[in-house]
Amino acid sequence: xxxxxxxSSSGNRKWERPPAAATTHEQxxxxxxxxxxxxxxxxxxxxxxxxxxxSHGVIVKYFDNSDAPYEWLLPGWVxxxxxxxxxxxxxxxxxxxxxxxxxxxxxxxxxxxxxxKKMNIICFDA
Numbered sequence: 001x002x003x004x005x006x007x008s009s010s011g012n013r014k015w016e017r018p019p020a021a022a023t024t025h026e027q028x029x030x031x032x033x034x035x036x037x038x039x040x041x042x043x044x045x046x047x048x049x050x051x052x053x054x055s056h057g058v059i060v061k062y063f064d065n066s067d068a069p070y071e072w073l074l075p076g077w078v079x080x081x082x083x084x085x086x087x088x089x090x091x092x093x094x095x096x097x098x099x100x101x102x103x104x105x106x107x108x109x110x111x112x113x114x115x116x117k118k119m120n121i122i123c124f125d126a
Contacts, residue, residue, distance in 0.1 A: 035076035036064040042103030059083040076101040
């Protein structure tokens with residue numbers, strides 16, 4: 001970070017929203033498979049039932065198995081990342097959620113793998 005004359009690096013600066021790497025949900029949805037689109041529709045219906053509880057400034061992005069960090073997902077499953085900014089510029093936390101084709105939300109990769117094993121979708125050899 002460059003410091004200009006008369007400005008300290010610890011000055012009181014207003015938090016700025018980071019540039020969105022992903023496009024809007026409609027543009028992002030055009031690039032995804034039909035199974036992913038069906039899951040996103042189910043997720044949207046679940047959100048409408050619960051009511052929107054997402055705070056101001058939170059950025060939500062959706063990914064499917066065509067995206068590099070989520071190649072392990074089965075077709076029709078979606079990963080949701082929520083970037084929640086903190087008071088300091090550039091800092092925040094990313095929460096990850098995984099949604100199945102029915103719109104049910106799971107809170108960790110471990111739980112998703114357990115559900116797949118329980119449903120006999122995949123089996124692990126020990």
